[in-house]
Amino acid sequence: MIRDLHSHSTASDGVLTPTQLVQRAIEMNVDMLALTDHDTVAGIAEAKQASGNQPITLISGVEISILWEGKNIHLASLNVDENHPTLVKLLANQAALRQERAIQIGEKLAKAGIANAYEGARKLASGEVTRAHYARFLVAEGYVRNDEHAFKRYLGMGKSAYVKPIWCSMAEAIDATHQAGGVICIAHPLRYKLTARWIRRLIAEFKQLGGDGIEVAGCAQTPDQRQLLARWATEFDLYASQGSDFHYPSGWIELGKGLALPSECKPIWDKF
Structure with missing residues (x-):
């Protein structure tokens, strides 16, 4: 089985x-x-x-x-x-925390010169917006080569768009x-x-x-x-x-x- x-x-x-x-x-x-x-x-x-x-x-x-x-x-x-x-x-409480984190990631990406990232990630998400959706957005827009590159450059711990959960x-x-x-x-x-x-x-x-x-x-x-x-x-x-x-x-x-x-x-x- x-x-x-x-x-x-x-x-x-x-x-x-x-x-x-x-x-x-x-x-x-x-x-x-x-x-x-x-x-x-x-x-x-x-x-x-x-x-x-x-x-x-x-x-x-x-x-x-x-x-x-x-x-x-x-x-x-x-x-x-x-x-x-x-x-x-x-x-429900986790969802509220995740939403706030997603918004903050979008704000950090905007400061890094990537506009409308939250809106772009939102379009890729059927439910809550996660870092994976941001990675897919960054790939689709040509900012990074692949999802792994998105985390290494922007979304991973210590990077410019990282937000501590x-x-x-x-x-x-x-x-x-x-x-x-x-x-x-x-x-x-x-x-x-x-x-x-x-x-x-x-x-x-x-x-x-x-x-x-x-x-x-x-x-x-x-x-x-x-x-x-x-x-x-x-x-x-x-x-x-x-x-x-x-x-x-x-x-x-x-x-x-x-x-x-x-x-x-x-x-x-x-x-x-």
Whole structure:
């Protein structure tokens, strides 16, 4: 059975609509798909409708942005009641913070000589405006070569259009997820440019606050990276999740591609 528990649609910064995402997952022989858009559940109703009477199980999810020790960390909430009032309230606050950040990024780009960037990014977004939409705007207008170049020149930390995020706390995200009946994982723990010592601190605090698991298997990993994450999941007695973090079709990050947990792991879906 192929399970992909981390994916994005046009409700946040993906390029496929929720319907198209489900259709592609079916084409890629995915049996269980979690839609985990950034700080929004706006695409879940459409994804559920698209998955009805289809050979796929749709899991309601959301990738919640938090601040931990001044770092922007993502937590993947899975199997949630997307209409639970506590979760709805938290995500509404996140949306307001994201909107303010998007406006400030546009203002910084204007100071750098790029006019109407917010309006351009807004046209590319079906939901909330993210840095990914700004990157696509900058590429389309010829300011940069590709999305990666956009982050290196303008949008990445320390660059001229970077705006420090202000998100909810780890405790708030865990509590809202649990109240909504879901489980929560640290998403892609090795992508935060933290040393192993700091990642272990992150995992330890997450466990202490009642977190459920960590993403162990993902696309574009080395075998050593996967085994390291599996060891940490076992050491901290956490469940293991897997997901592509799919945003758009590509050769190296694809729905369901290469996702398999090491045998020593406790699968997070056992808690669904």
